[in-house]
Amino acid sequence: MFPALAYRTLRSAHPRCLWKFAWNFGLKGLLSVERFKRRVKRGEYFPPFLYLSILNSCNLRCQGCWVDVEAPRTAIDLPTLNRTIADAKAHGNSFFGILGGEPFMYPEILDLLAAHPDCYFQIFTNGQLITEKTARRLRALGNATPLISIEGTETVSDERRGKPEVFQRTLRGLEHCVKQGLLTGVATSVCQSNIDDLLTESWLRDLIARGVHYVWYHTYRPVGPVMNPQLALRPDQLVRVRKFVVEMRAKVPIAIIDAYYDHQGQALCPMVTGISHHVSPRGDIEPCPIIQFATESIRDPRGLYATFRDSKFLSDFRTLSGRHTRGCVVLERPDLVLDLVRQHGARDTTLRGTAVAELQAMKPRFSQWLPGEEVPETHWMYSLSKRFWFSDFGAYRNVEHQAEAHARDLQRQLPPPPASTPRNASQPTVVT
Numbered sequence: 001m002f003p004a005l006a007y008r009t010l011r012s013a014h015p016r017c018l019w020k021f022a023w024n025f026g027l028k029g030l031l032s033v034e035r036f037k038r039r040v041k042r043g044e045y046f047p048p049f050l051y052l053s054i055l056n057s058c059n060l061r062c063q064g065c066w067v068d069v070e071a072p073r074t075a076i077d078l079p080t081l082n083r084t085i086a087d088a089k090a091h092g093n094s095f096f097g098i099l100g101g102e103p104f105m106y107p108e109i110l111d112l113l114a115a116h117p118d119c120y121f122q123i124f125t126n127g128q129l130i131t132e133k134t135a136r137r138l139r140a141l142g143n144a145t146p147l148i149s150i151e152g153t154e155t156v157s158d159e160r161r162g163k164p165e166v167f168q169r170t171l172r173g174l175e176h177c178v179k180q181g182l183l184t185g186v187a188t189s190v191c192q193s194n195i196d197d198l199l200t201e202s203w204l205r206d207l208i209a210r211g212v213h214y215v216w217y218h219t220y221r222p223v224g225p226v227m228n229p230q231l232a233l234r235p236d237q238l239v240r241v242r243k244f245v246v247e248m249r250a251k252v253p254i255a256i257i258d259a260y261y262d263h264q265g266q267a268l269c270p271m272v273t274g275i276s277h278h279v280s281p282r283g284d285i286e287p288c289p290i291i292q293f294a295t296e297s298i299r300d301p302r303g304l305y306a307t308f309r310d311s312k313f314l315s316d317f318r319t320l321s322g323r324h325t326r327g328c329v330v331l332e333r334p335d336l337v338l339d340l341v342r343q344h345g346a347r348d349t350t351l352r353g354t355a356v357a358e359l360q361a362m363k364p365r366f367s368q369w370l371p372g373e374e375v376p377e378t379h380w381m382y383s384l385s386k387r388f389w390f391s392d393f394g395a396y397r398n399v400e401h402q403a404e405a406h407a408r409d410l411q412r413q414l415p416p417p418p419a420s421t422p423r424n425a426s427q428p429t430v431v432t
């Protein structure tokens with residue numbers, strides 16, 4: 001798989017985009033994780049990967065969106081963004097995730113990228129506002145990859161995203177990116193309405209034919225003001241997504257990202273490991289995008305590093321979640337999240353002011369932690385890179401006592417395996 005992927009990427013991406021990816025993300029990104037590992041060893045936490053939601057506004061209205069897209073426009077001003085990135089760079093960071101709302105509704109987004117030629121940006125976008133001219137500017141800068149979200153084929157896309165012609169408009173933006181030789185990705189939050197269409201080899205081959213270089217399969221998280229829990233995946237479907245990703249990584253020449261498993265297929269949460277945290281459109285420092293509570297802000301006079309390092313809220317979130325689950329504490333234990341928020345007197349960072357009520361309305365459900373159903377990486381490239389630069393960094397010292405109970409619950413929820421094959425032949429079933 002790797003030679004075919006390398007060959008098509010070298011042939012289709014613009015040399016400047018390849019160089020910036022290799023240097024700013026590849027080498028410098030790797031060095032920033034090494035610095036993070038040394039910090040963790042001395043008990044200091046500052047994430048090498050910061051995800052910045054630069055504004056709340058969006059031109060779409062997606063099911064399950066937790067962003068205040070209906071509220072008046074709120075954005076982090078450019079000088080504050082530039083200072084935040086410069087502060088993070090001073091501690092070895094070079095990679096930043098840019099989210100919204102819709103980042104291309106932020107008028108100075110290209111100026112932000114141009115101000116940091118030594119960094120690499122992944123822009124989470126619906127692609128609809130990426131014109132040919134914008135794509136040409138992105139190529140000239142070379143230091144950003146558009147990760148374009150596609151949530152279904154024609155009809156499902158319109159339904160999932162609450163507007164007409166979503167699929168075609170998004171594909172137009174994608175074509176502009178590919179035509180300019182940008183390293184281009186497609187993200188999908190896999191749910192009941194798109195799993196059979198988008199979790200297929202034929203969809204991946206369709207994306208390859210369109211010139212897409214990588215994909216990211218998230219799994220739908222029923223959170224926010226309109227949760228649509230009926231869209232969330234069952235445990236057996238979560239296992240299916242994991243198996244599909246590992247299988248396709250070794251078979252199809254397109255890179256496949258995930259942020260929830262180590263090289264052995266053990267679940268993890270990037271918030272708990274401390275490798276990433278999130279900044280809201282109001283500059284609040286949040287454990288992750290769907291935990292919309294904070295006690296600190298990027299405007300804290302102590303400076304970015306000290307604010308993250310000394311945050312008792314973040315450290316308690318990492319420790320408590322890591323003691324109870326290797327999965328998503330929001331999905332599995334919304335009660336624990338609420339306890340911590342109250343314990344720290346954390347403020348609701350949403351403009352709608354309903355984050356507490358939303359947590360109270362959530363029903364615990366399974367997430368990526370599926371003990372006994374682990375699927376290890378099979379392709380060397382993913383196994384190696386995860387082993388050294390995307391493990392749990394020792395964050396889960398005392399969760400095993402929960403594993404057996406969690407596995408028993410899981411076995412009760414998984415459909416019985418066909419008579420002939422014992423469940424997960426490669427792994428012994430955790431049945432006490």
Ligand code: SF4
Nearest residue numbers: 269270271288328329
């Ligand atoms: S708490 Fe859940 S949504 Fe947040 S980073 Fe962890 S797994 Fe992801």
